[in-house]
Amino acid sequence: MNESTTRDERFTRGLEVLRRVDGEAGQRVIDSLSDISPELGHQIVAWGFGEIYSRPELEPRDRQLVTLGMLTALGGCEPQLEVHVNAALNVGLTPAQIVEALLHSAGYCGFPKALNATFVAKKVFTERGLLPLGQQPADEAPATSA
16 A cells, blocks of 8 residues: 555545445444444544555455454454454355364464354354355265266
8 A cells, every 4th residue: 555545545545345245234334333432443443454454465255264264363352253254255265164164263363262253153154044055075975866
């Protein structure tokens, strides 16, 4: 980003990225800050999305995978994780890919955090009509007849 970019330009760019990635959920977060800390809302949009999320080095789906992993590892971020599970779907990750990322996180941040994150994903998938996923491990897949 250009050093001479104004505060309003960063906000405008960030708002465009926020809407593409998070949709209505992101806007609700920003709106919920308007009566307590509008500056925090501004910084989330201008810096988080106008400066960080708009960088070209990672694709939006890759940024969401990283974000899901970090929020899972941190724990206690379930409201933010809910927004980002929705965002992950919005940028092209499938429910199966999201579940796989959360399963993968169990080895690095533990089962309790992976479980909490998976239950957040389950809530989002339920709200979006994406359950059941119908996943079965390969060794338990039903035999097919020829």
